[in-house]
Amino acid sequence: MRSLCLRLLLSVALLLVGNNVFAAQRALLVGVSELVNQPQSLWLQAPRNDVMLMRDALLKQGFTAPDITVLADGVSGAALPESRAIHEALGRLLAQSKSGDFVLLYFSGHGARWRDGTKRYQEPDGLAENFLARDVRGAVGVDTALAGGVRDVDFDAWVQAFLARNVFVWSVFDTCAATSMTRSANAGGAIATAEGPADDEVRWRGLRAAQLRGAAPTAAGEASAPSAPPASERVARARYVAFFASESHQITPELRLPRRSRGAQPQGLLTWAVVGALERRPATWRELFDGVLSFYPPVIDELAQRFPTRELPSPVAEGNLDAQLFANSAVAASTRPVWRAQRSGDTLTLQAGLIDGLQPQQEVRLAATMEDGTVRSAQARLLQAEIDSARVAVPAALRALSGAASWSAAPLAPPPSLALRVRSDKGLLPPRMNLDYPASVVSVGTAPAAGEAPADVRWTDLGAAGHRIEVLSPALRSGSEATTQVLPDAAALRRRLEALARLKWWTQLSALGNGSSAQVDGLEAVLEIWSGDRLVRSEPVQRAGASLLPLRGGERAALSVRNASGHSIDMVVVGVDAQGSLRAVYPDDPGETNRFERGTQGAPAAKRFELPWFEAAGSRLLVLASTASPYSSPRLFGAGPVDVGAPEVRVRGQLSQEKARQTFAAMVHWAGDAPPAK
Known part of the structure; x- marks a missing residue:
């Protein structure tokens, strides 16, 4: 009997702990210091130290030694970090992973960028990112895959494979050209050289593809490409966080850290900062990343003095940063912006x-x-x-x-002046509203009070017949859009009110951009109308407004964005279709960063976005952008567009801004009815 009671107590305790009690935590740590087919002048010193520093930090966080796989040269007992070995290790890790698990995919070493014509998804700057494995060899042609490189599309496929199994993925890339490393190519970037005295030199991670020389394979097996990542269903990145050492056009340093310490050894700056921030026991990924950023200022200030011509790296994070650290959950621990x-x-x-x-x-x-x-x-x-x-x-x-x-x-709370004001026959609001700051919804009772601001929406509960929504505010209507709509159930009602609340905020936000300052020098956002392969007409979105002619039969709309500003751009493009549903345009996955890549007049970053839903009266398109100053936080403008099960997916970057950023805001919708087809 006593044994039975103990077993029952143990079972109850395990149930109280939760579903994650049996979930495993695993990590793959890859550090590439030596490029054996390349000149030693291109080798690095710190990746072998980085993986061991990260391994020790994970052990302190509760990871077990058997669950940490290390691929690194110069590390006792570790397998060599060659391209095939990396893919095989990822395959083994995927095979071990089960729903509820947590994995860290960590990479330290060189990155390279070049034009890859084989990619389905082309980056705004036209370049592909690759992590260089130990056996990397130069590309044969400008449109071929890089032998011995792990492509960004491969990383993206591996991440998707883990997410499809309900595994939480944390990726860390302490490498140059990092921001696009998980995005599914003559590259810029500096030549990797050692600068400074031998006892305190700084090495820069980042190579041009042209610097890499080819080498004949030494064995028959080496000539074949590594196995491709498994094809997986693409799921929303609700269980995903990534830290990148730099933006896609930047390089990142390795140097002796901590500075002025007798025991300092070469380390990647991002790795050192991540480990230091983990020691502060943060509760969420956002707290961890904020801790990472706090380690940067003194090091960046010193490097700026030593190397004034270098563009120093701005770390970037993406994904569900408000989730609990080292847990498998899409539920945010806190959704307040910080x-x-x-x-x-x-x-x-x-x-x-x-x-x-x-x-x-x-x-x-x-x-x-x-x-x-x-x-x-x-x-x-x-x-x-x-x-x-x-x-x-x-x-x-x-x-x-x-x-x-x-x-x-x-x-402490969203501003009441920005809230969607809803008048209802019961003076209540539907529960469980899911909104990104500063959009919100407030009830204004059943009848207007003296001097009270007018309601934006009237909601009537029709019982079994559903819910009637009447849009009272002219600012929330477009063209010939119906002012009254009957929705079938409470879920549809919530989605409609959430869309209207966001639309009210976006409308006020676009009004802030009216005037001569509503531009970002070098940024062009053009709405294009196509008929088949023929461009029929186009107009800059900031001038289009409500005067845009609707589509004729057989025409389609697209948004073309061209960044020649010389800066990276923080950009959000969202829409509301004719049914009131929210549409994400850029980024199309809310788990990805919204930092649009840097371009110049000579080499602009450009991308075209198809808008198949933007065709009927009532649909709207909002484009928001601001220049991203070095060491600044990527800005989402409170415009989280779609609920994908990851509450409050926001992106944060780093440090302080030197001057006010230029800001661009424009909202586009159709005027009147479509003209007859010709």
Whole structure:
């Protein structure tokens, strides 16, 4: 009896712990220091140190040694990181993985970019990204795959294969050209050279494809390509996070870290920062990435002094950053946006403003993270809010904190002035609304009060007949769109109200962009009308507005974006179709970064987006963009477009901005009825 009771108690305890109690945590750590078919001047020093530093950090996080696979040269007991071995290790890891598991895919070494005509998905800059394995050889032609390289499309396929098995994937790329490494090619980038004295040199990760020389295979097996990743159903990246050492056009350094330490050894900057941030025991991926960014300023400042002509890297993160660290869950631990802030005296400047949904006098919670990971917080009210920044006084309770503290701010609630105002016959709202800040919905009762702002929407519960929605605000209607709609059930009602709430915010956001400053120099966004392969007409979206002629029979719409600004662009393109459903255009997967690649007048980054749904009265298209200053946070403008099971998927980048960013905002919809076909 006693044994039976113990077994029952144990069973109950396991049920209380949850479904993840038996989930495994595994990692594949790949570090490539030596490129055996290439000159030693192109080799690196730190990847072998990086994988061991990361391995030790994972063991402290609860990973077990047998569940950490290391492929690295110069590491005792590790297999060599050749291209076939990397793919085989990924295959074994996939075969081991089951629903509920967690995997880390970590890569440290050189990256390269070149034009790859075999890719189905072409990057805006036309270049493909590759991680260079130990046995990499030069490409034979400009449109061929790189022998010994692991392609970005292969990484994307492997990630999709894990996600299809309900495995949570964390990817870390401590390599150059990193941001597009998971995206399904004459490359820029600097020649990898060692700079500085021998006892404190800095090596740069990143090679041109033209630098790589070919080499004859040494064995029959080496001549064949490694096995391709398995084909998998593409699923939303709800269980996915990735950290990248740099944007797609940048290189990243390795140097002795920590600085001015007698025990310092060559390390990749991103790896060193990730390990340091893990020691602070963050609760979410966003907290971890914010911790990573806090390690960068002193190192970047030093490198900027030593190498003033180098463009230093801006780390980028993507995916469900609000999920709990090292857990297999798409549920966000917190969905409040968090913005970095910089202190000057008794004032903090936030890297967010009106275009992010902040309002003057809005209440925020300020947090100061100390070097040991201790967090102090207090509430405060914004002094002012500009287009892309805001200021707040440091509360008296936090003024004595050390200058080494890292500051951030989060809104306590969405601004009421931006909320969708709903009047209902019951004075209630449907439960479980899912909205990205600052979009929100508020009930304004059953009848208007004296002096109250008018309602935007009237909702009537029809019982078994469904729900009637009447759009009262002219700003939320387009063309000949019906003002009244009957929806079949509560789920459809929620989706419609969520779409209208986002549309109200986007409408106000596009109004902020009206005027001479509503542009990004060098950025062109053009709405094109095609008939078959013939371009019929086109017009810049910022001039199109409501005057755009509807489509004729056989015509289709596309959006062409061309970035020749010389900067990366933070861009979001979203739409609402004629039925009120939300459409993601860029990024098309909310788990991916919204940083549009850098282009110049001589080599612009360009991409065309087909819009098959943008054809009927009532459909709308919103284009939002701002220049991405070095070491700045990618900006989503509060425009998370689609609920894919990953609440509040937001992208964050890094550090501080030097000046106000140019901002572009435009909304396009059809005017009147379509003319007759010719």
